[in-house]
Amino acid sequence: MNNRFEEKTISSDVLFEGKIISLRVEEVELPDGKQAKRELVGHPGAVAIIPITEDGKLVLVEQYRKALNRSIIEIPAGKIEPGEDIEVTALRELEEETGYGANHFNYIQSFATSPGFANEIIHIFVAKGLYKIEKPAMGDEDEFINIIECTLEEAEQMVIDERIYDAKTAFGILYAKILLNK
């Protein structure tokens, strides 16, 4: 872990602890000895899956995002539950959100989504060799999802139309483009 330009915590004030996120304001000491305030959101982390069918289609999910006050189309994703390995989370979310299982399942990489203010990390997987699960597990009861299977070209058009409007999905489409060698 690299600590270049480390900002040492002088004080930390937790302002909110919610069901999903928390908020704290920290007073930090900068490398030059001056002080600054940091507004920081805590999040348990998440997984996202790039699901590619045998005929090279992407499986995407459309859902309403209250933070944006609109629906967007994303690769399947979900929060890590306490004590759950990320591979388990990923296969569970793929099943719950799309009804698919995967014969081939690989970890790609992890990244912070908003390192300027949040510690959310998303772990990205690619799933191939998909098969329909007969009675898939159900997801959260407050989640309403529309499943979309589309070609890479259709997904790229949805980026232009801003129906796809999400960092992990933008990454997923470029990744699929390279993988499918298009």
Added chain:
Amino acid sequence: MNNRFEEKTISSDVLFEGKIISLRVEEVELPDGKQAKRELVGHPGAVAIIPITEDGKLVLVEQYRKALNRSIIEIPAGKIEPGEDIEVTALRELEEETGYGANHFNYIQSFATSPGFANEIIHIFVAKGLYKIEKPAMGDEDEFINIIECTLEEAEQMVIDERIYDAKTAFGILYAKILLNK
């Protein structure tokens, strides 16, 4: 704008209004008439630039991210100031963070970074035909930055080493890979 599965706001309670982010909890009505709570972070939005030098190198910046308690390496980025066009923000941040100006400058796409809880949108640009600005404008006084120029292969190794650990930068590297046709 697509409103499929819209969640109507019943009540909205602002819990924090900071210098950069705000926090509110909303009670919403789901498509099936049930109610749920949403924890939502407000953010002014940001830009990020994929800067590619004449000899095909990426210009990246290393900085400490208090939210992660570590330094990471990212493409240059910054918050949109009130009333500022995103192109202006992008060229300003490129100059402040890297000292480069750009002869060729193109908008690529925009995306939400954490649509599950935040409204932050990042607008992505690619900058080519870079030239050194003699006396570049200075950035925020609480920003400490190390500039890194590297090949695509070196950047990909930094992803594996998790020195690059950021969604917009992961996207930027795949985008550069396709652009440089590697």
